[in-house]
Amino acid sequence: MFWFSRRGKIERDKLKGRMNMMDIYLKQAIEHVIDRNFGDPIYSQVGLDLNNINIREYLSKKIQKISSAQTKTGTLKQDSTMAQLVAQVTDNFTDTSSKIVRHWYETYVQSEDAPGADAFVVLFEKDTEMYVAFLKVNYHEAFTHLVGDADGKIANDLIIHQSILAGKTQRPDEGFTVKISDNTYELIEKKYTFSGEKMEYLSNRVIESEPVASLDDNVKTVKKVAEKVAKSFDIPKFDVVNNVKDAIHETIASDGEIDTQQVAQTVFSDNISAKAEFESAIHEKLPDSKIPVTKEVQEIAIKKYGKQKLKLSNGIEMTIPLDVYQDPNLIEFVNNPDGTISVTIKNVEEVISRL
Known part of the structure; x- marks a missing residue:
């Protein structure tokens, strides 16, 4: 591959340097566990600590990465279940977050090959508007160490961990953000198998809205x-x-x-x-x-x-x-x-x- 170097400043695109990645302000966040190897989801009753900078950065990056060239857009139907849940999220965040994940899981669990994951629900502000985000992050296998005891001796062992989440620089596997004031949304989704057929279930079964094609x-x-x-x-x-x-x-x-x-x-x-x-x-x-x-x-x-x-x-x-x-x-x-x-x-x- 060739790399070019030459004198003089080349005028770049009109918007370069003027546009920054969106600033978001996290208000509340919660994590629910959907490990399909262990039965029903585990719904958290306590929100995540947003004073923890690592948690804030992790969730902020995931939300930012919902916007991409593969992002679909649209507006929730006013009478849809998801629109009704979004309308309730600011009044009772913890309980409504569980209802959002439960509504999604009722469809997700029917898939033959959809993997285990953690589901995050986040309430945040952007450009003085309130939004709610649903972020699904699939599990991955990874090796780690385990320090134990063997007949009074320290024993370091190598084990495989099957519930590792992707790092903050990677986008969610699936998810959407909804502007609460008008129900407009951005969405990324994957195809999973339902009754032997690969399909994008998140838009047509969960949020019940036909999105506009991605860029x-x-x-x-x-x-x-x-x-x-x-x-x-x-x-x-x-x-x-x-x-x-x-x-x-x-x-x-x-x-x-x-x-x-x-x-x-x-x-x-x-x-x-x-x-x-x-x-x-x-x-x-x-x-x-x-x-x-x-x-x-x-x-x-x-x-x-x-x-x-x-x-x-x-x-x-x-x-x-x-x-x-x-x-x-x-x-x-x-x-x-x-x-x-x-x-x-x-x-x-x-x-x-x-x-």
Whole structure:
């Protein structure tokens, strides 16, 4: 992989440096144990100590990581069980947290392969609004030591612990946050097996709400439609895919949304027929031409789509910042008559080899 170094300050994305990860203020939190090897859940009757900085950091990081390119969004139905529980959470947090987990567990326990986990319910404030979070963290196996006694002698043994939780830097395996004032939510979920069928149960069975597709899902849709149109008009797939990524990055960074009309203009500006076909096809998949993203996901998306990651057929891999990728004085792609592509990296002052 090549790393580029050059003089001069390159202007970065408009929002870089101005957006910080959301500030959240934990009010109450509780942990319930769902070890499927030992029967029914163990519901805690006492909240976690939020004066403990390690607990605060652990829960804050988990909540922050609910927002991602895979996050789905929506609004709870007013008459749903979850909406009714959310409305009660500030008045009786401990009891309501148990009801939230019990409501979730009634579905979760029906899965053949859903693992044991701990479930956290957290009441927190963000931007002067109150939220409740449900965080499920699966168990993992890990080895540890056990200090014991063997005939009066100290005996250190190696044992396996089967209920280890993921560290604070990892996102929850599943979870959601709900703004209490309007029931809008962000959600991440996994597929588990129910009656032999893999399904995402959290949205359609637990919160009973059809979420909006995630940023990643929408990007995949745009990319797939663009590739199909490009094939019809004999446009190189390589050029189209990279231009789609550039266009999506630009519209998210500048406007906080995916603008499919702008994508069409950027990707197919030189081919009116291809542009028209793309606009028609994408409208069938995504009727709204402008798809907003939350400010937290916007920051993540700017970083994620701010680089081009290329893997060449000869094994070379490159990660290239967009401003470098878009500058023909720094990198050039040439389509050769024999169908191959030549990549020229220009004006490099230093090459750093990293192990």
